[in-house]
Amino acid sequence: MSDLSSPVAAAVSPDKPRVLIVDDERFNLNTLHGLLKEDHKIMVATGGDQALKAAVTGRPDLILLDINMPGMDGYEVCRRLKEDNLTTGIPIIFITGLADAEDETKGLELGAADYITKPFNLSVVRARVRTQLRLKQQSDLLQSYAFRDGLTGLANRRAFDERATAEWNRCLRAVLPLSAIMIDVDHFKLYNDSYGHARGDECLREVAQALALRVQRAGDLVARYGGEEFVVLLPDADHASALAVGESLRHAVESLGMEHRASKVCDHVTISVGVATVHPSELGGLAPLLERADSMLYACKAAGRNCVTGLDR
Ligand SMILES: [Mg+2]
Structure with a gap:
């Protein structure tokens, strides 16, 4: 999935595509890095565990994956990436010394997009990388139509629910906290009533943009939750x-x-903000987090709006 945190223009941003190269041999890493560094943002990993972490935190557009590595091999890395909702959409090209049809079949059956055998030809690698990145870009664009809010360009409710579930599972496994922020534009109905719906839409777009600019860590997500409500994960x-x-x-x-x-708060547009944090456990599920953030938002409105309310305040 493309980076849904940014407004829709970012889906066709001129940023270089991100490529993660995974190989335990320095020579291969250097060769591939040298080949691709000019047109791509390169990340490298020298083992399976490192590759899995880099795939989640760096959100590459493509992974070049060696098979024979000490510890976790490339097949296992591929299997785990395809199992995880956060990484399943990243195309993988195996680059390997294993040249048997059997090995290649196994790689493709695990969900790899392509399979290149060593010693590799540099122009073939470059061409196949280009092909996979073009396909990834097309699928990101299609995703962006299904998962973006048409008015603001932010992720929509459906995208939020899907990502939030995946992040909840990831935080459960890694024993990490997960926070959510519910946001409501103060007295938005009165805004629409006095300025008209066209200005109301413009107001929501500006608020969305202001939020998106401040939610920038990889993995963070800001979405339009409905009407004048926004949510941040x-x-x-x-x-x-x-x-x-x-x-x-x-x-x-x-x-x-x-x-x-x-507005009854002041003479300009403001928001109310409710914040909640959970440590995911098998039992809880995602719903209690969102309910808590929502009740914090309610408390914020009761306290006069244009403020931030959380458990510690
Ligand atoms: Mg190797």
Whole structure:
């Protein structure tokens, strides 16, 4: 999936595609790095565990994967990447000394997009990398239509639910906290009533943009939850850091200085922010986190809006 945190324009941004190269031999890493570094952002890993971590945190667009490595081999790395919702969409090209049809079949059956045998020909590698990246870009674009909110360009509710479930599972396995922020534009109905729906839409777009600019860690996600409600997911963020993000979002929207004369808070557009954090356990599920963030949002409105409410405040 493309990076849904950024507005839709980012889906066709001129950023170089990210390629993760996994090989235990320095010579191969250097050769492939030299071949691809000019047109791609390169990440490298020298073993299976490192590759799995880099795939989650760096969100590469393509992985070049060696098979024979000490410890976890490439087949196992591929199997785990394809099993995980967060990484299943990343195309994998095996680059390996194993030249049997049997090995190749096994690799492709595990879900690899392509299979190149060593010693490899540099222009063949470059051409096949280009092909896979083009396919990835097309599928990202299709995904972006299904998973983005048409008005704001943010992730939509469906994208949020899917990613939040995957992140919840990841935080459960890795014993990490997971935070969520619920956001509501203050007195938005009054905004629509006094400025009209076209200005209302414009207001939501500006708020969305302001939020997206401040939610930037890989893995963080800001989505339109519905109407004038937005939601932010912060994996591996404790309550204090989530509150700090919430405050920066509140401040960002207030700083837009968008006139809102009908607001009962002040004369410009503001948001209310509810923050919750859980340590995922098998029993809880995602729902309690969102319910808690929602009740914090409610508390924030009761406290006069244009503020941030969490358990520690
Ligand atoms: Mg090797």
